[in-house]
Amino acid sequence: MRLAFSKPVLDHPSLVLNRSWVAIHVTTVRRALCLVYSDAALVVETEHLQTFDFDGWCDWNRSTTGRWVQTPGFRVAAPEVIQLQCYNKVPAYDAPFTRRNLFERDAFTCQYCGKHVGGERMSIDHVTPRSKGGKTNWQNCVLACVRCNSAKGDRTLREAGLRLLNEPRPPRWTPYLNIKHSEQLESWAKFTASHRAAKG
Numbered sequence: 150m151r152l153a154f155s156k157p158v159l160d161h162p163s164l165v166l167n168r169s170w171v172a173i174h175v176t177t178v179r180r181a182l183c184l185v186y187s188d189a190a191l192v193v194e195t196e197h198l199q200t201f202d203f204d205g206w207c208d209w210n211r212s213t214t215g216r217w218v219q220t221p222g223f224r225v226a227a228p229e230v231i232q233l234q235c236y237n238k239v240p241a242y243d244a245p246f247t248r249r250n251l252f253e254r255d256a257f258t259c260q261y262c263g264k265h266v267g268g269e270r271m272s273i274d275h276v277t278p279r280s281k282g283g284k285t286n287w288q289n290c291v292l293a294c295v296r297c298n299s300a301k302g303d304r305t306l307r308e309a310g311l312r313l314l315n316e317p318r319p320p321r322w323t324p325y326l327n328i329k330h331s332e333q334l335e336s337w338a339k340f341t342a343s344h345r346a347a348k349g
């Protein structure tokens with residue numbers, strides 16, 4: 150079947166869950182409907198978390214977002230969330246080393262005192278100071294509040310008598326995590342609560 154979809158709705162985002170209900174990706178409504186139509190995925194209705202195959206979804210005929218895909222013969226609600234039927238992994242890739250990604254890895258929490266920090270109070274601390282050969286990479290950089298960072302100064306952990314809350318390592322991220330907050334639908338919060346919690 151080929152559906153003559155109206156374009157804007159088809160380009161809206163649709164969250165993809167794996168078989169274990171873990172958010173792994175964001176696709177378009179177009180691709181989501183194709184996956185559901187070919188039985189590779191089910192639509193997840195986001196209020197009561199019922200799942201539907203393509204026919205069931207058409208019969209159910211409700212939309213919480215008011216986004217409909219209109220075809221010549223009928224209309225179908227744009228799926229906000231779909232669940233893959235076979236895929237159960239969580240794809241991951243190495244996140245690029247950037248300031249923002251570092252803050253995300255450390256959950257906006259000072260890795261010395263555990264305080265939640267944001268805005269101008271955030272700084273990046275070199276665990277082994279640069280003056281002592283410390284590199285600027287995932288293994289040697291952590292988020293620190295300005296206070297802890299200046300208290301530690303140009304000293305190593307041992308010299309400063311400090312301990313890290315978590316061992317710094319490169320994060321493995323799913324493609325889903327690369328999507329900006331502003332591009333996410335409200336209904337996705339249910340499926341991504343653990344990710345969101347880390348961001349405060």
Ligand SMILES: [Zn+2]
Pocket residue numbers: 259260261262263264293294295296297298
């Ligand atoms: Zn601190």
